[in-house]
Amino acid sequence: MVTFKALKCVAPNYLFPDRIGGSCVFGNEEFWPSRSNVLYNRDMRHHFHHHDLLRLFAEIARHPSFSDAAAALNMTKGAISYQIKTLESDLGMVLFRRTTHGVTLTEEGLKLLVACQSRYEEIEAGILELKGRTSRSLTVGVSTYFAARWLSPRLMTFMQRHPDVQLRIQPMIQFSNHEMQDVDLAIRWGKGDWSEGKVTPFMPLPPYPVGNASVVRIVAELGMDVAISQLTFLRDRDNGNAWSEWLISAHLPQHVRQDVLIVLDPNVRVQAVIDGQGIALMDDLVSADLEAQRLFRLSDIELPDYGYFLVQPHNTVATEAVAAFSEWLTNQS
Secondary structure, eight states: OOOOOOOOOOOOTTSOSSBOSSOEEETTEEEOOBGGGOOOOHHHHOOOOOHHHHHHHHHHTTSSSHHHHHHHHTOOHHHHHHHHHHHHHHHTSOOEEEETTEEEEOHHHHHHHHHHHHHHHHHHHHHHHHTTOOOOEEEEEEOHHHIIIIIGGGHHHHHHHOTTOEEEEEEOSSOOHHHHTTOSEEEEEEOSOOOSEEEEEEEEOOOEEEEOHHHHHHHHHHOHHHHTTTSOEEESSTTOOHHHHHHHHTTOOOOOOSOEEEOOSHHHHHHHHHTTSOEEEEOGGGHHHHHTTSSEEOOSOOOTTOEEEEEEETTSOOOHHHHHHHHHHHHHO
């Protein structure tokens, strides 16, 4: 015997002024429900209709502004804004907070992004399985500096251990959102404070200031306190904080400097120091240049929080090849 604890009827409201739709059965009795005794199930009447916009939202969230997202997705900024407003209206929540520099995700937006990414990863993995494909191809993004000075001499051991993995090394400089779209895994130098993917500490390698022989003589004559104000800083990007952090650690004054040279490529930056263009913060991967006295360490003070990190972009699936390469890297450090 089935016991009915509640009755919910949803029927057209235009059939009868007081009776709504057909008869309903409750136990052994049949009756015509009126407006007063119908319980509308709101959950059944309000379905989410914009699943396509969720995928677009996940892509837009990878960019710092709607303008950048529009350029990457080949859409107009107005179209991006309209689609997000439509999604926010349907969900009944604000996903992005507009700022003077672009957009940032709200707390609700972050939660939705995590939910979307995990589901899409499952879908992509399922599609690979349905196609009968093995996930043994791997694209790794890395700077030419790290590739030449650390990775390349060791790669053959990975290839011998995993001959079934089709490995592609993708040179990267800025590790921008656009660059990160094309890789399964990236090896990136810094403090690990990035939001583009899952960040895993890999190899601590603190930076310290280096210069050529001429700089060493200037430091010896004037002392670091005076010499540092006369030397050109070579930075990896215009918004980099490494030099500012090092000056604080060294208890040296923060100068508003005009003589700053931005050199994105670390290999080019090393050569610029050798050529006397300025001083730079480098790590122990320049040990061969130090031993050959092409470069000279200028201070014992380091930035201990810096090093190399593995970054798996949010839009990628954690395949067996990614896991194998990550494990191999960890064992090599």
